[in-house]
Amino acid sequence: MINIPLIRFADVSKVYHLESGDLTALDHISLDIQDNEFVAIMGPSGSGKSTMMNQLGILDVPTSGELFISGRDVAKITALERTHMRRDMIGYIFQNFYLIPLLSAYENVEYPLILKYKKRDESGKATAILKAVGFDEAMSAHRPTQLSGGQQQRVAIARALVNDPKILLCDEPTGNLDRKTGFQIMDILCGLHSKGKTVIIVTHDPKIAEYADRTITLEDGRIAA
Amino acid sequence: MKDIFFDLSVRSVRLNLMRSILASIGIVIGVVAISSMGMLGTNMQLQVKDQLSSGADTIVITADAVRMGPPGSGSTSSSSSATGITKTQLSKIKLAAGSTSKLVPVYLTNTQFTYGSVPGRGSVYGFNPDDITKFLTIENGTNIGGINDALVGSTFATNFNLKIGNRIRIGQDSDTSRPVLRIVGILAARGMSSDNVNTDNAIIVSDDWYTNQYGGKDIYKQVNVIVKDINTIPDVKTAIDTKLNTDKKTPVVRISDASSRLSGITSSLSSITTFILAIGGISLLVAATSIFNVMMMSVNERIQEIGILLSIGTEKGEVRRMFLYEAVILGILGAGVGGISSLIIGYSVVSYMIGTTKYFFLPESIMYIPVGMAIGLVVCILSGLYPAWMASNMDPIDALRSE
Ligand SMILES: Nc1ncnc2c1ncn2[C@@H]1O[C@H](COP(=O)(O)OP(=O)(O)OP(=O)(O)O)[C@@H](O)[C@H]1O
Numbered sequence: 001m002i003n004i005p006l007i008r009f010a011d012v013s014k015v016y017h018l019e020s021g022d023l024t025a026l027d028h029i030s031l032d033i034q035d036n037e038f039v040a041i042m043g044p045s046g047s048g049k050s051t052m053m054n055q056l057g058i059l060d061v062p063t064s065g066e067l068f069i070s071g072r073d074v075a076k077i078t079a080l081e082r083t084h085m086r087r088d089m090i091g092y093i094f095q096n097f098y099l100i101p102l103l104s105a106y107e108n109v110e111y112p113l114i115l116k117y118k119k120r121d122e123s124g125k126a127t128a129i130l131k132a133v134g135f136d137e138a139m140s141a142h143r144p145t146q147l148s149g150g151q152q153q154r155v156a157i158a159r160a161l162v163n164d165p166k167i168l169l170c171d172e173p174t175g176n177l178d179r180k181t182g183f184q185i186m187d188i189l190c191g192l193h194s195k196g197k198t199v200i201i202v203t204h205d206p207k208i209a210e211y212a213d214r215t216i217t218l219e220d221g222r223i224a225a
Numbered sequence: 226m227k228d229i230f231f232d233l234s235v236r237s238v239r240l241n242l243m244r245s246i247l248a249s250i251g252i253v254i255g256v257v258a259i260s261s262m263g264m265l266g267t268n269m270q271l272q273v274k275d276q277l278s279s280g281a282d283t284i285v286i287t288a289d290a291v292r293m294g295p296p297g298s299g300s301t302s303s304s305s306s307a308t309g310i311t312k313t314q315l316s317k318i319k320l321a322a323g324s325t326s327k328l329v330p331v332y333l334t335n336t337q338f339t340y341g342s343v344p345g346r347g348s349v350y351g352f353n354p355d356d357i358t359k360f361l362t363i364e365n366g367t368n369i370g371g372i373n374d375a376l377v378g379s380t381f382a383t384n385f386n387l388k389i390g391n392r393i394r395i396g397q398d399s400d401t402s403r404p405v406l407r408i409v410g411i412l413a414a415r416g417m418s419s420d421n422v423n424t425d426n427a428i429i430v431s432d433d434w435y436t437n438q439y440g441g442k443d444i445y446k447q448v449n450v451i452v453k454d455i456n457t458i459p460d461v462k463t464a465i466d467t468k469l470n471t472d473k474k475t476p477v478v479r480i481s482d483a484s485s486r487l488s489g490i491t492s493s494l495s496s497i498t499t500f501i502l503a504i505g506g507i508s509l510l511v512a513a514t515s516i517f518n519v520m521m522m523s524v525n526e527r528i529q530e531i532g533i534l535l536s537i538g539t540e541k542g543e544v545r546r547m548f549l550y551e552a553v554i555l556g557i558l559g560a561g562v563g564g565i566s567s568l569i570i571g572y573s574v575v576s577y578m579i580g581t582t583k584y585f586f587l588p589e590s591i592m593y594i595p596v597g598m599a600i601g602l603v604v605c606i607l608s609g610l611y612p613a614w615m616a617s618n619m620d621p622i623d624a625l626r627s628e
């Protein structure tokens with residue numbers, strides 16, 4: 001039991017059943033990702049990158065094969081347990097930021113703490129994490145629509161981090177940002193990796209992929225390199 | 226603890242304030258309809274019951290024939306053609322009713338009169354003065370003593386501002402002889418009594434004066450039998466029926482009592498109440514669809530937000546709760562405003578339709594406000610159940626992808 005990987009894809013396939021026929025988005029993927037790895041996933045559009053991230057984020061389960069996260073087969077646990085794993089083990093960062101529009105920046109970051117502890121945060125954790133991504137109190141009171149793209153992504157990172165997850169999933173986190181801001185975001189992610197997080201990032205940009213220890217390239221749902 | 230899902234619901238309602246208010250107005254109308262209709266019906270029943278209970282111990286016997294119309298209003302004796310309870314029938318009734326019952330033969334007509342120079346019109350009851358105290362209350366003054374003495378009802382006295390000792394002149398201006406009555410007493414208000422003797426707007430004279438004036442001696446409009454024990458009413462009725470209506474095919478007298486009339490009236494009143502409550506119910510049904518509609522709109526506008534909530538670890542139950550809170554907020558808004566409006570509108574409707582609000586605050590009447598509010602709230606929550614369920618069961622990936 002010594003070398004159990006944090007994440008193990010064991011012959012995972014994901015098939016979408018469409019009216020036009022079956023579409024295999026992930027085709028017999030086998031892959032291990034160790035604790036504290038920094039992995040970049042690349043590949044052309046439609047190659048299955050987001051599908052793979054959704055599997056990692058336990059938003060979906062494999063059509064066949066097994067996916068183990070922290071040693072647990074995600075298809076064999078209840079929907080509520082999957083929800084709790086999502087909340088406690090995984091931080092998700094999206095290309096479109098996906099902040100909750102009705103909540104302020106601060107409340108967006110506080111939100112996962114409320115989900116976990118069922119009460120408002122009194123520990124100051126949300127404020128501290130916002131500070132770490134460069135947000136002061138005045139800016140924390142803003143609603144997402146009042147923030148720039150780079151600022152929104154910082155809030156999204158803070159939100160993803162606040163419950164101290166093992167895994168950070170980033171689906172094109174810099175895709176909607178200019179290069180400079182993109183690199184700033186990458187610096188934050190690098191810092192988190194060096195503090196022990198397992199970071200998995202999807203990108204089209206080879207420069208961004210250079211930050212990673214390992215690059216996995218997908219093609220038609222298969223691992224090409 | 227301040228619930229973040231409640232906050233989210235409040236903000237969502239605020240964001241679409243106009244739409245939310247419009248949807249709540251439906252609930253307001255429903256609550257107002259249910260409570261004020263319920264209160265109206267109840268107040269009506271309470272009032273009728275109250276008024277009819279004053280003659281609960283009385284059996285009323287009338288001639289079972291088509292009357293030829295009331296005796297002429299003039300001073301000439303025109304009542305000879307009218308039918309009524311005859312002297313022989315009266316003695317049979319007396320026998321059948323037994324010695325413990327009190328009999329009150331009633332003469333009745335109506336007349337014009339003048340007080341000073343003010344003309345008026347009202348009923349004239351003729352009673353044996355000894356009978357008057359058996360069932361009427363003289364609030365002021367004394368009973369009829371002399372032949373020209375009269376009592377008047379309370380409404381009558383108030384309307385004409387009559388005092389004891391005042392005189393009224395009976396008959397039309399054109400009549401040749403116009404007898405004068407002296408008021409010796411004023412009766413207590415009686416309301417609409419179940420014994421058919423409605424004295425509030427009447428002049429009461431002695432039977433001697435009455436027959437002297439209008440004729441028709443020993444032919445009574447009705448005979449009231451006041452029993453000692455209310456439970457004997459069915460027996461006494463049967464006894465009178467056997468004695469007088471010997472030929473069942475053509476009964477000569479009609480016998481009725483308060484309870485039979487009361488139950489008739491209250492049952493028709495309660496079906497009216499049910500009917501108007503059903504109208505209120507329909508308006509709530511309409512309100513339910515508008516709440517449902519607004520909730521569905523809210524869910525559909527927030528699909529991506531629901532996707533975000535689900536993908537970062539929000540439980541289905543929590544998403545459901547968020548949307549149910551929204552329905553509850555709309556419900557509380559509607560029920561609250563509806564409750565206050567019901568108090569105001571219900572009070573006005575009751576006072577306008579019934580003329581009195583003395584029953585309005587009785588528990589059986591006022592309870593329609595909380596009941597209506599509760600129904601409104603429940604309707605709101607029920608309307609929110611499906612939208613909330615739908616939101617919580619969305620696929621997070623699909624929801625996220627929706628724009
Ligand atoms: N929910 C879905 N239903 C049906 N087909 C889907 C669904 N999600 C993805 N697909 C299909 O699966 C394949 C892989 O899609 P995926 O989103 O994983 O690609 P991607 O590598 O992330 O592409 P991009 O770089 O454009 O984001 C595509 O052909 C896509 O059309």
Ligand SMILES: [Mg+2]
Nearest residue numbers: 049050051171
């Ligand atoms: Mg993608």
